[in-house]
Amino acid sequence: MIEAPPPSEIEVALRKFQRELSSGVVALALLAVLSRAREPMYGYQIAKTLEGFGDGVLSGKQSALYPVLRNLEGTGLLASHVGPSDAGPPRRYYAITAAGQATLREWAAAWRATRDSVDTVLEGTP
Amino acid sequence: MIEAPPPSEIEVALRKFQRELSSGVVALALLAVLSRAREPMYGYQIAKTLEGFGDGVLSGKQSALYPVLRNLEGTGLLASHVGPSDAGPPRRYYAITAAGQATLREWAAAWRATRDSVDTVLEGTP
Numbered sequence: 001m002i003e004a005p006p007p008s009e010i011e012v013a014l015r016k017f018q019r020e021l022s023s024g025v026v027a028l029a030l031l032a033v034l035s036r037a038r039e040p041m042y043g044y045q046i047a048k049t050l051e052g053f054g055d056g057v058l059s060g061k062q063s064a065l066y067p068v069l070r071n072l073e074g075t076g077l078l079a080s081h082v083g084p085s086d087a088g089p090p091r092r093y094y095a096i097t098a099a100g101q102a103t104l105r106e107w108a109a110a111w112r113a114t115r116d117s118v119d120t121v122l123e124g125t126p
Numbered sequence: 127m128i129e130a131p132p133p134s135e136i137e138v139a140l141r142k143f144q145r146e147l148s149s150g151v152v153a154l155a156l157l158a159v160l161s162r163a164r165e166p167m168y169g170y171q172i173a174k175t176l177e178g179f180g181d182g183v184l185s186g187k188q189s190a191l192y193p194v195l196r197n198l199e200g201t202g203l204l205a206s207h208v209g210p211s212d213a214g215p216p217r218r219y220y221a222i223t224a225a226g227q228a229t230l231r232e233w234a235a236a237w238r239a240t241r242d243s244v245d246t247v248l249e250g251t252p
Binding site: 009010012013014017018020021022023024025027028029032033035036050053075076077099102103104105106107108110111114115117118119120121122124125126 | 135136138139140143144146147148149150151153154155158159161162176179201202203225228229230231232233234236237240241243244245246247248250251252
């Protein structure tokens with residue numbers, strides 16, 4: 001039996017794993033939420049909606065969503081406009097584009113294939 | 127309706143998504159495979175075993191596994207030794223450590239929480 005490394009290294013590895021896992025799925029979840037939205041949504045609304053879906057990596061810090069939203073807009077999968085707010089400064093509202101809808105379908109298929117593989121590999125792991 | 131960007135941008139985004147998704151789950155799958163192995167395995171064996179689990183991101187290029195194996199060894203989750211091969215040059219054999227087993231249980235729990243969230247978000251996406 002090989003001696004275990006200091007706990008801090010394991011914690012670092014776990015954080016790295018969660019970061020890598022989340023960077024892919026957060027973009028997927030954002031597209032899915034905006035695909036089902038009836039009207040454009042702003043960041044806080046999107047974050048609250050994601051939180052409602054459970055306590056995985058999706059319910060992380062709201063601030064982590066903004067770079068992903070900007071990135072998805074940069075590649076044309078989302079579009080945004082600045083609009084008035086009932087209270088406070090104007091907000092940026094995001095909507096999914098036609099390209100975003102098409103991409104969501106591809107990503108969802110890629111997700112399902114990966115999920116099934118991982119679940120099969122993990123069978124028997126407590 | 128916003129005009130779609132050139133297909134190449136969507137393809138780039140899909141590749142980025144698959145890369146991010148895979149970087150997290152490949153490490154998880156490697157730990158799971160080695161956790162179930164009765165004896166240390168070498169790279170080609172591990173790659174063939176992963177291929178048997180389906181056509182998601184896990185059945186990618188064998189060469190993509192090696193940096194992840196080295197990384198897992200660097201953090202003490204795997205251990206390796208060089209041993210003889212029936213044919214050809216000596217091979218590097220990998221085994222999971224006690225720390226790796228503990229980490230696998232944590233990662234598997236993180237995976238399941240994330241998977242359930244994403245599946246819920248994706249409900250209704252074709």
